Amino acid sequence: MENTFSAQHPIWQEWLDLYLRGEADEATLANLKSWVAASAENERVFQAFLKSYKADVPAWAAAIDTNQHWNQLRARIAATPGKTVVMNGANGKVRTLRLAIAGAAAAAAAILAVFFWSGKEEYQTYEAFAEPISVVLPDSTTALLNKNSKLRYLPGFGKEHRNVEQQGQVFYQVTPNPKVSFKVKTSHSVVKVLGTSFDLKSYATDATEQLAVLTGAVSYEPTANAAGAKTVRAGQSATLGADGRTVEMQAGLAEQQLYWSGNLVFEQQKLETIIGVLNTYYKADIRFADTQLGNASFTGSFEREPLEDVLQVICYSLNMKFTKSGNHYTIQPK
Secondary structure, three states: OOOOOOOOOOHHHHHHHHHHOOOOOHHHHHHHHHHHHHOHHHHHHHHHHHHHHHHOHHHHHOOOOOOHHHHHHHHHHHHOOOOOEEEEOOOOOOOOOOOOOOOHHHOOOOOOEEEEEOOOOOOEEEEEOOOOEEEEOOOOOEEEEOOOEEEEEOOOEOOOEOEEEEEEEEEEEOOOOOOOOEEEEOOOEEEEEOOOEEEEEEOOOOOOEEEEEEEOEEEEEEOOOHHHOEEEEOOEEEEEOOOOOOEEEEOOOOHHHHHHHOEEEEEEEEHHHHHHHHHHHHOOEEEEOOHHHHHOEEEEEEEOOOHHHHHHHHHHHOOEEEEEEOOEEEEEEO
8 A cells, every 4th residue: 555644644633533533434444454554654653643642641531521431441541551542432522633743763563452332232342453452351351462353342341241252362361250250252162261361363364273271271162062162271272173163182382372472481492493482572683693502492481571581591591691782682602
């Protein structure tokens, strides 16, 4: 798509204003998504806009009708710093935004979470576009959505029920509640859990579905074969066959399935492979002073730790060290 917008062009604000007022139709939302994905420059400009929007919340929040859903949304924003949640609802009234987009060239890739209220179905929906987003559900469960993923639930979540519907890939850290089980429904299966952490990958473009459980245990039930339900425990994985009925169990974690979420689990992995994972997840430039160092093996796990902390642990374990020059890291023998 041709880049038709600059910081001075009004069409971008028109799309966003319509969206925030709850007046954006499907075509407007499609234009907004397509424009963000059209180029890295568009993503940088969009992120700069979101940062300005978030920083200036008091300037326009007073114009928004106060209601239960908006209060919940603001609480979630405060609980998840660094992420931006945008509300689109019939009751949301907002003035036309006039925010500067200075410094766009230095901004990071765009991250957008969409929260909207549908007057007919009344689903509350979160959607990750170009980058993963993290949301906190009303029961304090954390859901990390991978890019091109959606999550939605009906009113009463956290009290009357804890049922969500998922498209794409989501990593959950479920708040325990023995009275109300947590259920995830996809187009292929139903996952039931009381309190645990797990990753469920279920993209519409994939012929299979994959589950990896870090803690606790879950019941994994294929929609087409309820009798074939399996209990998947911590440290285990399960894959739904292309027939939609057969569940294949794996004794270990599907490690690569977890890397995107920052849950970096390595079991006797070659250092060369590990550094490749770190470079991808942290968008880093880590190299070896001697390529032979990449043949060493490492076992360990990290949960969204700072990169230099991860390197410290790995290098200490393997009797190595690393040096830093700007944004470049070099691993070498001690």
